[in-house]
Amino acid sequence: MFPLAKMQDYTQNYIRAGGARAFSEYYVAEYDGAQFRRSLLENVVFAQHNLVQDSAFNEFHLIVCRNVMIYFDRILQDRVHGLFYESLVTFGVLGLGAKESIHFSPHEDSYEELDPNERLYKKVA
Ligand SMILES: C[S@@+](CC[C@H](N)C(=O)[O-])C[C@H]1O[C@@H](n2cnc3c(N)ncnc32)[C@H](O)[C@@H]1O
Numbered sequence: 001m002f003p004l005a006k007m008q009d010y011t012q013n014y015i016r017a018g019g020a021r022a023f024s025e026y027y028v029a030e031y032d033g034a035q036f037r038r039s040l041l042e043n044v045v046f047a048q049h050n051l052v053q054d055s056a057f058n059e060f061h062l063i064v065c066r067n068v069m070i071y072f073d074r075i076l077q078d079r080v081h082g083l084f085y086e087s088l089v090t091f092g093v094l095g096l097g098a099k100e101s102i103h104f105s106p107h108e109d110s111y112e113e114l115d116p117n118e119r120l121y122k123k124v125a
Helices: 004-016 038-043 074-087
Strands: 027-030 033-036 060-065 088-096 111-115 120-123
Touching (some): 004 027, 004 033, 060 074, 074 088
Antiparallel strands (some): 027 033, 088 120, 111 120
């Protein structure tokens, strides 16, 4: 369930991202919440991935990994940045947590900063 009060913002985001249909087709409003249609789950794969042990397993256009790497030491952070780099397509986007950054990682020069506040980076090389 998502708060109904947020749905106006989400609708604008959907339109800005190129959404062509009415965003309201994707959810049912109930009381003060919006429940997205279960049919959307047919397009979602849920999988567990251990950042410490597992290797890259797919190519992604977007990776969001927030507030995890702050708990890792430098060696492990570098490993995870390597995983993200291998797993992103060129021009794919990486989202990190508010206290995390691509700066000083081995792949710093391969990303362009999209939004410093939101910690969004685009893989460019
Ligand atoms: C502080 S929470 C952050 C949760 C969420 N991303 C957020 O920003 O609210 C840290 C998350 O990292 C996950 N985590 C810890 N070690 C991990 C590992 N080795 N591989 C993958 N995820 C891990 C935990 O399960 C937990 O969900």
